[in-house]
Amino acid sequence: MSQIIRPPNGAPITSQNGKLVVPNNPIIPYIEGDGTGPDIWRATVRVLDAAVNKAYQGQRKIHWLEVYAGGKSFELFNTWLPDETIDLCREFLVSIKGPLTTPIGGGIRSLNVALRQLLDLYVCLRPVRWFKGVPSPVKRPDQVDMVIFRENTEDIYAGIEFAQGSDEAKLFFKLLKENFPKHYEKVRFPETSGIGIKPVSQEGTERLVRAAIDYAIVNQRKSVTIVHKGNIMKFTEGAFRTWAYDLAEREYPGQTYTWQQWELTKAEQGEEAANAEQKQALASGKILIKDAIADITLQQVLTRPTDFDVIATLNLNGDYLSDALAAQVGGIGIAPGGNINYQTGTAVFEATHGTAPKYANLDKVNPGSLILSGEMMLRYLGWTEAADAIINAMDATIASKHVTYDFARLMEGATEVKCSEFADAMISNM
Numbered sequence: 001m002s003q004i005i006r007p008p009n010g011a012p013i014t015s016q017n018g019k020l021v022v023p024n025n026p027i028i029p030y031i032e033g034d035g036t037g038p039d040i041w042r043a044t045v046r047v048l049d050a051a052v053n054k055a056y057q058g059q060r061k062i063h064w065l066e067v068y069a070g071g072k073s074f075e076l077f078n079t080w081l082p083d084e085t086i087d088l089c090r091e092f093l094v095s096i097k098g099p100l101t102t103p104i105g106g107g108i109r110s111l112n113v114a115l116r117q118l119l120d121l122y123v124c125l126r127p128v129r130w131f132k133g134v135p136s137p138v139k140r141p142d143q144v145d146m147v148i149f150r151e152n153t154e155d156i157y158a159g160i161e162f163a164q165g166s167d168e169a170k171l172f173f174k175l176l177k178e179n180f181p182k183h184y185e186k187v188r189f190p191e192t193s194g195i196g197i198k199p200v201s202q203e204g205t206e207r208l209v210r211a212a213i214d215y216a217i218v219n220q221r222k223s224v225t226i227v228h229k230g231n232i233m234k235f236t237e238g239a240f241r242t243w244a245y246d247l248a249e250r251e252y253p254g255q256t257y258t259w260q261q262w263e264l265t266k267a268e269q270g271e272e273a274a275n276a277e278q279k280q281a282l283a284s285g286k287i288l289i290k291d292a293i294a295d296i297t298l299q300q301v302l303t304r305p306t307d308f309d310v311i312a313t314l315n316l317n318g319d320y321l322s323d324a325l326a327a328q329v330g331g332i333g334i335a336p337g338g339n340i341n342y343q344t345g346t347a348v349f350e351a352t353h354g355t356a357p358k359y360a361n362l363d364k365v366n367p368g369s370l371i372l373s374g375e376m377m378l379r380y381l382g383w384t385e386a387a388d389a390i391i392n393a394m395d396a397t398i399a400s401k402h403v404t405y406d407f408a409r410l411m412e413g414a415t416e417v418k419c420s421e422f423a424d425a426m427i428s429n430m
């Protein structure tokens, strides 16, 4: 690739003793993205620059560096994800991206997933909160205030899959037949099966759960719910639950109380004693670590949202849950996220939604998710005043009912604005 010109007046963000060191002129790589990516990026970058300028009056400024992935990269360099992009994201630590297309059923594997795996961004952090006035399908969207910690490097997304009839699938089934005959018997139609493998490790689980508990402590949250399908997938999702509980009890005995402890006390001393122990632990300010099976979770986040606060879950569950929860607070147009490695500091911020290809280049979709991902990025840098300016402008713009099509179609008395006009409105509301 190497046509990349580094901004001459910018400086890199670095990390020292696990803390980010952010200069006033950081270089931040960005990937425009496919489909609606360029539209929402153009809107977002203006809002982010305006917020930084408003907050710091020219004392601080982001120096943007375009790096390439997806369709634009393929057109320019004949490669979907150049090594240089990964190297630059690693070098400059913090970046932001638009969505990238992944073909279904064949073709290239997900570039989004590849970025997360190559940079080892083990947390996909997706906060879900409601902005006053946003149309929602539920009666009390204001009760939704959850933060999803989705494991981002393992599970079925590891990409160990063998296509039906391929040499790999044949070899794999031979291995299964010869070494694990009882398991092989369970594959109902081996000749016509594709196969996928789901690795879930103790290390991967622990670093994710540690990040979720640390977040809960710092942000004074009440609970962390471990969401899993451990009744069915005992040694992956079930183990995730056990490792999560064990980690909380081992590393955070002074700050957490777990349902696993409750079970133990109940077995040894009876339910009343267990209830009293939990009550006392929570009264003393400890965070409750509990768990829920993934299917019922999808119902209960709707029916009793106040039971959920921080959620720690596996990759696939987290993918489903984040889109479902986004719907409760107004949809995927306002669902931000960040992919983070808290050990190295490396992070790539991105919206929860995809490329929404039918709206590409129409200047139509809601840039809110990417703007709020940028807001998360600014907060991550410690640029709190600029992040607050974005939240305030988002509140004011929604309150003025100047909104993109997705909100306008459900909001009484709204004026539908284009993607770029929503950004204009936010900037004028700063």
Ligand SMILES: NC(=O)C1=CN([C@@H]2O[C@H](COP(=O)(O)OP(=O)(O)OC[C@H]3O[C@@H](n4cnc5c(N)ncnc54)[C@H](OP(=O)(O)O)[C@@H]3O)[C@@H](O)[C@H]2O)C=CC1
Residues within 6 Å of the ligand: 040, 098, 099, 100, 101, 102, 103, 112, 332, 333, 350, 351, 352, 353, 354, 355, 356, 357, 365, 366, 367, 368, 369, 406
């Ligand atoms: N991290 C990433 O880069 C991700 C990439 N993808 C990829 O994106 C592609 C398309 O995926 P798809 O499943 O269609 O999901 P998308 O999220 O791209 O779009 C689904 C629908 O969500 C709504 N939507 C999406 N973005 C916005 C927005 N900014 N404002 C308002 N509404 C929005 C639209 O709904 P409506 O039609 O009701 O207006 C749209 O039709 C696939 O290739 C997929 O792999 C998917 C998810 C994440």
Ligand SMILES: O=C(O)CCC(=O)C(=O)O
Residues within 6 Å of the ligand: 100, 101, 102, 110, 111, 112, 113, 319, 352, 354
């Ligand atoms: O990589 C993709 O195309 C989809 C990813 C996705 O849906 C997500 O991360 O939420």
Ligand SMILES: [Mg+2]
Residues within 6 Å of the ligand: 319, 320, 323, 352
């Ligand atoms: Mg998704």
